[in-house]
Amino acid sequence: MKLLRWAAALGLAGTLGTVWAAGPPDLNLARNLAATCANCHGTDGRSVAGSGSAGLAGTDKDTLMQKLRDFRSGARPATIMHQISRGYTEAQLELIAAYFAARK
Amino acid sequence: MQNRRDFLKTAARAGAGVALPGCAMGSRPRGHVVVVGGGYGGATAAKYLRMWSQKGVDVTLVERNPQFISCPISNLVIGGDKQMADITMSYAGLRDTWGVKVVQDSVIAVDAAARKLRLASGGELGYDRLVLSPGVDFMFEQLPGLESEASRSRVLHAWKAGAQTVALRKQLEDMPDGGVYALTIPRAPYRCPPGPYERACLVASYLKKSKPKSKVLVLDANEEITSKKALFTTAFEKYAGILEYRPNSELREVDAASRTAILEFDKVKADVLNVVPPQRAGDIAASSGLKLVNKRWVDIDWLSFESVNTPGVHVIGDAIFPAPTMPKSGHIANQHAKIAAAAILNLLAGEAPNPEPVLMNTCYSFVDSQNVIHVSSIHQYDAAKKVVLPVPGSGGVSAAANELEAKYAMAWAKNIWADMLV
Numbered sequence: 435m436k437l438l439r440w441a442a443a444l445g446l447a448g449t450l451g452t453v454w455a456a457g458p459p460d461l462n463l464a465r466n467l468a469a470t471c472a473n474c475h476g477t478d479g480r481s482v483a484g485s486g487s488a489g490l491a492g493t494d495k496d497t498l499m500q501k502l503r504d505f506r507s508g509a510r511p512a513t514i515m516h517q518i519s520r521g522y523t524e525a526q527l528e529l530i531a532a533y534f535a536a537r538k
Numbered sequence: 539m540q541n542r543r544d545f546l547k548t549a550a551r552a553g554a555g556v557a558l559p560g561c562a563m564g565s566r567p568r569g570h571v572v573v574v575g576g577g578y579g580g581a582t583a584a585k586y587l588r589m590w591s592q593k594g595v596d597v598t599l600v601e602r603n604p605q606f607i608s609c610p611i612s613n614l615v616i617g618g619d620k621q622m623a624d625i626t627m628s629y630a631g632l633r634d635t636w637g638v639k640v641v642q643d644s645v646i647a648v649d650a651a652a653r654k655l656r657l658a659s660g661g662e663l664g665y666d667r668l669v670l671s672p673g674v675d676f677m678f679e680q681l682p683g684l685e686s687e688a689s690r691s692r693v694l695h696a697w698k699a700g701a702q703t704v705a706l707r708k709q710l711e712d713m714p715d716g717g718v719y720a721l722t723i724p725r726a727p728y729r730c731p732p733g734p735y736e737r738a739c740l741v742a743s744y745l746k747k748s749k750p751k752s753k754v755l756v757l758d759a760n761e762e763i764t765s766k767k768a769l770f771t772t773a774f775e776k777y778a779g780i781l782e783y784r785p786n787s788e789l790r791e792v793d794a795a796s797r798t799a800i801l802e803f804d805k806v807k808a809d810v811l812n813v814v815p816p817q818r819a820g821d822i823a824a825s826s827g828l829k830l831v832n833k834r835w836v837d838i839d840w841l842s843f844e845s846v847n848t849p850g851v852h853v854i855g856d857a858i859f860p861a862p863t864m865p866k867s868g869h870i871a872n873q874h875a876k877i878a879a880a881a882i883l884n885l886l887a888g889e890a891p892n893p894e895p896v897l898m899n900t901c902y903s904f905v906d907s908q909n910v911i912h913v914s915s916i917h918q919y920d921a922a923k924k925v926v927l928p929v930p931g932s933g934g935v936s937a938a939a940n941e942l943e944a945k946y947a948m949a950w951a952k953n954i955w956a957d958m959l960v
Contacts, residue, residue, distance in 0.1 A: 462590075462880060466876065466880050466892055472876075473873070473898075473953060473954045474950050477960075481953055482949075482952045482953050482956045485953055486945050486948070487952075487953055513940070513946065517932060520932040521898065521918070522916065522929075
């Protein structure tokens with residue numbers, strides 16, 4: 435129940451099937467996935483001021499998802515994000531975008 | 539009577555997947571984790587163990603150096619574009635912001651059965667879980683002529699950033715115009731696959747500007763450039779007349795006095811001889827009874843980074859036997875650290891580790907002061923093969939060397955340093 439409320443709060447109901455498929459869900463899955471972005475975008479998406487890398491914390495989830503989809507399709511020009519965004523499943527990108535959106 | 543903390547410790551020691559009666563999933567982890575090595579892997583592990591446990595888990599970081607010095611970006615110091623101060627950072631953030639107990643010392647022995655380790659200063663440290671992030675040590679036994687400290691201070695590696703970085707820069711500054719800088723590269727795998735080629739470019743860039751009659755000679759034990767081959771081939775062509783690349787040129791022996799690299803069929807005398815030696819897991823991992831692959835790299839479980847034969851000891855960074863196509867890089871060590879930290883907190887709370895770990899790697903390389911190329915990859919866990927594998931259709935390299943990625947390379951450095959240390 436607790437998990438369902440947590441998922442609903444993040445708007446993840448549609449992705450739960452994928453998350454559940456491999457076994458019991460890890461409550462920290464989104465956190466762990468988002469941590470793979472920190473090397474360039476800062477811990478919890480808070481990039482170092484003046485570093486020249488986009489901060490992701492607090493970015494609207496839909497905006498972030500659209501950017502990631504555009505990187506994947508090639509619609510949005512990139513040096514590296516087109517290659518990186520193709521390494522994650524749609525469900526994983528949803529978890530990552532929701533996690534960063536919730537970092538206020 | 540056993541208190542809750544002891545009970546959790548006992549349960550965690552009993553191994554993964556222990557069901558704790560009366561404990562719902564998500565119970566708070568407790569215990570003491572010792573992290574050995576404060577580089578890209580260890581510093582990240584120390585911070586994330588504290589951050590993700592809401593400071594509930596005690597963390598001690600044992601590091602022999604007083605400050606962190608970055609290997610990535612150190613080739614720019616050797617080329618003269620950056621100073622040591624640009625790649626040197628304090629451990630104060632880990633200590634003051636995150637409450638990590640930072641101990642300047644070396645670990646000389648691990649007693650995994652008793653879950654304690656011995657320090658060079660004479661003390662002992664107990665742990666519930668241990669993270670070893672010892673990096674690499676060099677297999678000098680494969681390089682006759684480099685047995686003595688005197689020979690090693692004359693023929694430098696500069697493959698661990700620090701005093702050797704400064705010394706190599708000094709040798710290049712002292713080299714006369716018309717001199718030869720020779721760089722030898724060991725067979726893969728070694729720390730930072732593109733690093734030697736980046737170094738060759740940046741030294742060539744410096745010599746082209748300051749000592750244009752000089753030469754850069756790259757003696758590669760491998761049959762071809764091991765990383766970003768097409769991009770480095772293009773970069774080397776821009777240094778035509780200065781830089782010469784020779785594949786299949788494995789170093790067999792060194793005459794340090796005359797700075798001569800002895801190959802199978804050839805001898806190369808240099809004014810500055812820079813030997814990147816063959817490498818293996820750092821001494822403490824190699825001497826602690828951990829199962830090694832090829833007698834060199836630690837065999838780990840990819841869900842937790844726990845040694846396959848030594849419970850309670852997690853190994854991350856360059857010291858592990860890598861997954862297919864996974865490089866030994868600072869970036870990937872940082873990613874190992876986060877998976878290990880998450881898994882350790884799961885285990886200390888009596889939970890199973892995340893069954894679907896994901897790692898991402900990016901390596902930027904400077905081909906001159908202003909232009910950069912990258913390689914990227916994403917690795918997802920394959921439950922059937924029990925290893926992380928690169929995702930088909932993802933990752934790749936730069937289209938061409940460019941100035942925009944020089945900005946991103948420095949943004950990467952600033953953010954990953956903060957991700958580890960601040």
